[in-house]
Amino acid sequence: MPELPEVETTRAGLAPHVLGRTIRGVVLRRADLRWPISPEISDVLPGQRIEAIRRRAKYLLIDTDAGSALLHLGMSGSLRVLAPDVPVRAHDHVDIALDSGRVLRFNDPRRFGCLLWQAPGTTHELLRALGPEPLDDDFDGEYLFRASRGRRAPVKSVLMDQRIVVGVGNIYAAEALFAAGISPLREAGRISRERYVRLAAEIKRILAYAIGRGGTTLRDFISPDGAPGYFEQELSAYGRGGQPCPTCGTALRQALVGQRATVWCPRCQR
DNA sequence: CGTATTCCCTGCACGC
């Protein structure tokens, strides 16, 4: 389940292997992902040089002068740089062969991911309405406070709304709310500026920490075992429903919020 | 407009 930290570590791990490389060819084994893979991936990419690899929200952008590949890992996607003779496995949908002799391979069992095309100088429709990056300076408590005025939805749903802020998925929403002492059920429009300042700070802290951890697991990006793990041991709330709160020992509660499994401490989070 | 719900897909953890 790639969340923002996993996407960022993927970007950073790929960069030294793909920057400045020319694409030799593309092999498409299966095109029906979330949406059909754009034809430009096969038709335009070969022969192009990779000028940059960027991240926006949980999307990766691989830039060339002819346009950009826009890729989302969905819930189960992974990108690895491999020697050309590494056998193809189940769900290896796309290979992008590089002039280094290596292959950039996209695997996605559940096919919730996508691989689309963004023309030069344009912004893809999927990226247009996105909110700020949580680690950028324009995202802070004051911003969250203003963006949430009048919103009656639970704060967790608002945090996970990509138009408000990108890249805060189920895991990190749960962890940040726990760290900030805010109940995920609380009406977003009724939370004080002060508490949003704390929440924004916790979001930044936890994401930055996870990116730092991801970086260490991804050092060996070429190995077949390149999948980044989360710091599962270190999660305080996510996936721990029924277990004692790490702070006060009260049993953590679990319920659906916006159709997402949600865990919180009824004592520490108000 | 904001909010709630549904759906896409496969692997895995269960229980019998």
Place this chain on the structure above:
DNA sequence: TGCGTGCAGGGAATAC
């Protein structure tokens, strides 16, 4: 052992 069932989840699409 093997099957069926339910769940997980990002986020667009749809329904209110």
